[in-house]
Amino acid sequence: NAGVMQNPRHLVRRRGQEARLRCSPMKGHSHVYWYRQLPEEGLKFMVYLQKENIIDESGMPKERFSAEFPKEGPSILRIQQVVRGDSAAYFCASSPVPTHKGYYGYTFGSGTRLTVV
Amino acid sequence: AQSVAQPEDQVNVAEGNPLTVKCTYSVSGNPYLFWYVQYPNRGLQFLLKYITGDNLVKGSYGFEAEFNKSQTSFHLKKPSALVSDSALYFCAVRANSGAGSYQLTFGKGTKLSVIP
Numbered sequence: 410n411a412g413v414m415q416n417p418r419h420l421v422r423r424r425g426q427e428a429r430l431r432c433s434p435m436k437g438h439s440h441v442y443w444y445r446q447l448p449e450e451g452l453k454f455m456v457y458l459q460k461e462n463i464i465d466e467s468g469m470p471k472e473r474f475s476a477e478f479p480k481e482g483p484s485i486l487r488i489q490q491v492v493r494g495d496s497a498a499y500f501c502a503s504s505p506v507p508t509h510k511g512y513y514g515y516t517f518g519s520g521t522r523l524t525v526v
Numbered sequence: 527a528q529s530v531a532q533p534e535d536q537v538n539v540a541e542g543n544p545l546t547v548k549c550t551y552s553v554s555g556n557p558y559l560f561w562y563v564q565y566p567n568r569g570l571q572f573l574l575k576y577i578t579g580d581n582l583v584k585g586s587y588g589f590e591a592e593f594n595k596s597q598t599s600f601h602l603k604k605p606s607a608l609v610s611d612s613a614l615y616f617c618a619v620r621a622n623s624g625a626g627s628y629q630l631t632f633g634k635g636t637k638l639s640v641i642p
Contacts, residue, residue: 444632450634454629465629500569500570522567
């Protein structure tokens with residue numbers, strides 16, 4: 410029973426390139442959450458998605474960042490025209506039902522470490 | 527808005543001694559509280575959670591945490607530290623209801639070093 414799978418584990422991009430981060434939730438989980446961990450910081454909420462639906466993207470930067478969770482396939486966090494400040498670890502988590510309806514926590518993946526050079 | 531404070535950036539403890547990693551929180555309503563551990567270049571591993579009931583919560587690897595509502599604290603403890611406990615520890619909180627209650631708010635983390 411695989412956990413939350415994120416790939417790639419490490420991603421290096423030059424300034425101005427696009428970064429695509431993938432997250433496959435646990436089997437049976439249809440709710441996905443993305444968090445970002447900047448160096449020396451805790452994790453910050455970015456976006457909450459259900460399949461084909463963005464529920465809350467209040468933590469996403471207004472420009473260059475987008476997320477999707479299609480009916481088939483993994484959730485994708487896309488960063489266009491990356492800058493040095495985007496260098497961080499990006500974590501995905503999933504849950505089987507909305508966590509505000511009684512499921513208390515969620516399972517995190519191992520993260521994607523993005524380095525912008 | 528909810529928040530978490532971990533007042534110590536680093537905690538050093540000798541192997542075999544008890545350890546405490548401090549956490550205080552602020553949230554509207556009743557909290558759900560969590561501790562996670564992160565090893566270098568790894569993801570977050572769940573240690574324990576407080577939802578309701580007994581204020582003393584027992585978790586993985588011999589860790590426990592005590593929920594103190596009056597002090598809004600949720601300190602992580604272990605009676606006897608191991609060198610392998612050396613890692614980064616995060617406290618997190620979310621509200622048990624209301625808009626945005628699915629969002630976990632994390633502290634900045636406390637680096638625990640257990641000295642042989």
